[in-house]
Amino acid sequence: MGCCSGRCTLAFICGMQLVSVLERQVIDFLGYQWAPILTNFLHIIVVILGLFGTIQFRPKYYAAWLVIWMTWNVFIICFYLEVGDLSRSDLVLTFNLSMHRSWWMENGPGCRVTPITPPPSWAPEDHRYISISDCLMNFEFIEVAHSSLQILLALAGFIYACYVVKLISEEEDSCNFGFVTSHIWELKV
Incomplete structure (x- = not known):
């Protein structure tokens, strides 16, 4: 296979997914x-396994996971x-x-x-209350952009994984086993 084969392209997409999800993982840890964090961790594991599966001609499970990953990112977009009925004030992403x-x-x-001083009397002591202003872009749209990038990479990965699976199945179907068995039979006789 040449350098721009489906497997090489799929390996490149896996690498891009790995870099982008590692960046997202760090940001989610900070927040x-x-x-x-848990779904990003699962995605990191599956992308690494998908990379090895691509090298070993077995990207089927990686393609199946990408459908789940795209669904998760659609949920994140809808959440933000x-x-x-979704609301950012819900504590869904932190498991309460x-x-x-x-x-x-x-x-x-x-x-x-800008910290708000004094904090409200009902406020727990371990929380700080702040005022945020002058943002060039709201955080919701940054999170939506991150999830959209993940969906685009997953969609490209899914398409190439399906393409590689198709190529692998065509190569297996084109193998002439009758020719091989006839030569083995001639050697035994």
């Missing part, structure tokens, strides 16, 4: 978003855009263990963070 905060909320491009 204490436990559900995305508050589609339907901590306050949900996207790291981008305070650290987005151009954002200015």
Whole structure:
């Protein structure tokens, strides 16, 4: 197979997915978003296995996982855009263990963070209350952009994984086993 074969392209897409999900994992760790941390970790494992599967001509399971991964990212987009009954104030992404905060909320491009003093009397002592202003882009749209990139990479990976699976099955179907068995039979006689 040449350098621009389906397997090489799929390996490149796996590498791009690995880099982008590692960046996303770090950002989610900084924001204490436990559900995305776990799914990102699973995706990292599956992409590594998918990379090995691509090398060994077995990307079927990787393609199946990509459908689940795209579904998860569609959920994240709907969550941040508050589609339907979803609300960013829900603690879904943190398993109700901590306050949900996207790291981008305070650290987005151009954002200015000002602590609110004194904090409200009802506020727990371990939480800080802040005011955020002057952001060039809202954190919701940054999170949506991250998920959209993941969907595009997963879609490209899915298409190439299906293409590689098709090529592998065509190569297996074109193998002439009758020719091989007739020569083995002639050697025994």
